[in-house]
Amino acid sequence: xxxxxxxxxxxxxxxxxxxTLSCRASQSVSSYLAWFQQKPGQAPRLLIYDxxxxxxxxPARFSGxxxxxxxxxxxxxxxxxxxxxxxxxxRSNWPLTFGGGTRVEIK
Amino acid sequence: EMQxxxxxxxxxxxxxxxxxxxxxxxxxxxxxxxxxxxxxPGKGLEWVSTLSGTGGATYYADSVxxxxxxxxxxxxxxxxLQMNSLRAxxxxxxxxxxxxxxxxWGRGTLVTVSS
Numbered sequence: 001x002x003x004x005x006x007x008x009x010x011x012x013x014x015x016x017x018x019x020t021l022s023c024r025a026s027q028s029v030s031s032y033l034a035w036f037q038q039k040p041g042q043a044p045r046l047l048i049y050d051x052x053x054x055x056x057x058x059p060a061r062f063s064g065x066x067x068x069x070x071x072x073x074x075x076x077x078x079x080x081x082x083x084x085x086x087x088x089x090x091r092s093n094w095p096l097t098f099g100g101g102t103r104v105e106i107k
Numbered sequence: 108e109m110q111x112x113x114x115x116x117x118x119x120x121x122x123x124x125x126x127x128x129x130x131x132x133x134x135x136x137x138x139x140x141x142x143x144x145x146x147x148p149g150k151g152l153e154w155v156s157t158l159s160g161t162g163g164a165t166y167y168a169d170s171v172x173x174x175x176x177x178x179x180x181x182x183x184x185x186x187x188l189q190m191n192s193l194r195a196x197x198x199x200x201x202x203x204x205x206x207x208x209x210x211x212w213g214r215g216t217l218v219t220v221s222s
Binding site for chain 1: 151
């Protein structure tokens with residue numbers, strides 16, 4: 001099973017700041033990595049797939065990069081609505097797996 | 108508008124059974140891979156099972172293999188998750204998600220396993 005590690009579990013930022021979130025895979029997932037955003041009481045929302053492709057309707061301030069085992073989600077300028085939990089997910093190998101999530105909270 | 112809507116979750120005793128449904132609309136259901144993902148209270152996301160849109164192959168997490176069965180009724184644009192031998196650690200909000208990229212999610216249906 002491929003383990004996805006997201007650390008730290010919680011990060012604190014102020015609106016307008018640049019945010020970089022990390023996801024590390026225990027073995028290569030090529031570019032088969034996605035990022036999801038989840039707000040309280042809501043379903044997850046796809047932000048990025050195949051490591052760097054923005055999903056439909058996702059603002060340009062969100063970008064993804066990386067391949068192999070190290071991936072990054074960047075929010076160029078944090079908006080108030082971006083405070084949420086972010087999960088990475090790999091579809092390279094069965095079983096599919098998710099990272100434990102990083103909560104982005106208001107400083 | 109594309110939508111998926113889960114239903115069937117409820118309180119069930121340990122060892123009991125439940126069938127969840129995921130009704131799809133706004134897209135050609137049988138062309139897409141569909142997946143169940145669950146989230147225990149206050150926890151992260153856990154992949155449960157996937158039904159391939161081409162060929163109908165099925166895949167299961169080890170934690171549910173042999174107890175859960177994924178299936179679909181394409182005439183009704185609906186996917187199912189038959190859950191048997193339920194345990195307390197199956198308690199979660201169960202989501203269905205569309206496609207390889209999980210680009211569409213429902214709001215989830217809550218399964219509580221407790222005596």
